[in-house]
Amino acid sequence: MTVTQKESASFSEFLDKYDFFYVSGHKEPDGDSIASCLGIIEILKHKNKQYQLISCGPFKRSEIKSYENYFSSEINTKKLNDPKTALIQVDCSEIERVGADFSILLKNLPVFIIDHHKTASPNSENSIVYPDSPAAAYLVQQLYESIVGKPDEQLAKILFFGLCTDTGFFRFLNTESQQVFDAAGRLVKQGANPRLTYSEINSGKAFSTRKLLGLMLEKAEQYYDGKLIVTYETLEDTQKLGKNGRDSDSLYNLLLSVEGCEAVLFIRQDTTTTCTAGFRSKDDIDVSKIAAKFGGGGHKNAAGLSTPGILEELMPKIIQEFGTIF
Ligand SMILES: [Mn+2]
Structure with a gap:
């Protein structure tokens, strides 16, 4: 579940090759999907790349509602046929999982996949897939730290939110998870607040x-x-x-x-x-x-x-x- 230097270099090279990126997680997004996408955006900003953050929704879970306005529900088709356009797909490996309407438009684009699903079987070498990673946000955190450096407070909070979502607030981790706790510790050091994140995830239900x-x-x-x-x-x-x-x-x-x-x-x-x-x-x-x-x-x-x-x-x-x- 540790992203290698080679992998982060290959992701970085992929970003250098194109000018415009669609960034998508899976349909019916959860906190991890949202956080991973937002983390990728921060890497793209660092590289002065253009992007469109897309999600076909729906944003049903109360804890992710406030993030809905960061995402477009319609693809900006102007960039679709540009050879300098690519897709970054996070927290899902199959193009169908980004949503039916999106997948038809996006399926022919060069793609880089970052995922942690067990049934994932990407055949492209442009992928970082670790089924033992507890969250896609954990992989994105490592990429960000490797390519950009320490996340600022806002990004630390978002990545922590993603990690907490998929680990059931650390309940699903075991003795092999020291590195994940180390990574969580780095996010807390940058300003993530476990108590507030817990309440963000576990309140506001109808x-x-x-x-x-x-x-x-x-x-x-x-x-x-x-x-x-x-x-x-x-x-x-x-x-x-x-x-x-x-x-x-x-x-x-x-x-x-x-x-x-x-x-x-x-x-x-x-x-x-x-x-x-x-x-x-x-x-x-x-x-x-x-x-x-x-x-x-x-x-x-x-x-x-x-x-x-x-x-x-x-x-x-x-x-x-x-x-x-x-
Ligand atoms: Mn996930």
């Missing part, structure tokens, strides 16, 4: 998200002797309580803390014809494999997917797939 949590807990069922817990959100549930977003992280935490539980599946009817599912697991249970079976991906202990289908049909299929693990 009351309806608490009621929705109650409903999701009520509907939860155990499978495989309690190793798997499954719950789901219908279109009616969303209509009634889900309009102001949901606090999936709290839901996963509450269910994963049940005795004997090793994995949690949360599945939602997104539209009348599509579903979204989220997976969380403990220790060696690799849910990214299950998600990948249905066209999704992610990390060993946190994965997701979006697919055509209806809840009643998809849910039993995914539960059955867990039979290959349990």
Whole structure:
């Protein structure tokens, strides 16, 4: 998870080769995706490069709402066909993950990928992908420090916010994480404030998200002797309580803390014809494999997917797939 000199040099050379950059994280951005993009922008500014920061959204999570105005939801097409234009894609490896409308426009551009997803398999040599890195922001921090130097207070706060988001405020780190704590320490030294960041991530939730949590807990069922817990959100549930977003992280935490539980599946009817599912697991249970079976991906202990289908049909299929693990 340590970015090598060679890697930061190759990223730096990539930046030197072009004049204009589109910078994008993944659709349905989270704190890590946002922070990584903003960190990249600071490197581009240092190199006096032009850029457009884009995100196809939606900015649903309360903690990222204030960053929405940094991002354009429409691509400035004037630069698309310029040979001096490139794409920097962070916190996602597949072009589809930047969003359907964007990927069609951007797919032919030269691209540099910075990511930490386990299912990532970029074939380009223009990539820095470390599935063992706890956050994309951690990779971006290393690039910034290597190419520019110490981040200022504002950037330190943003990178810290990204790192805290993906590490569940350091809960997912283990004994191999000293370097990550060192990096976090450097950010705190530059002005990042753990107490304020925690409150930024964990407050401002709509009351309806608490009621929705109650409903999701009520509907939860155990499978495989309690190793798997499954719950789901219908279109009616969303209509009634889900309009102001949901606090999936709290839901996963509450269910994963049940005795004997090793994995949690949360599945939602997104539209009348599509579903979204989220997976969380403990220790060696690799849910990214299950998600990948249905066209999704992610990390060993946190994965997701979006697919055509209806809840009643998809849910039993995914539960059955867990039979290959349990
Ligand atoms: Mn991430």
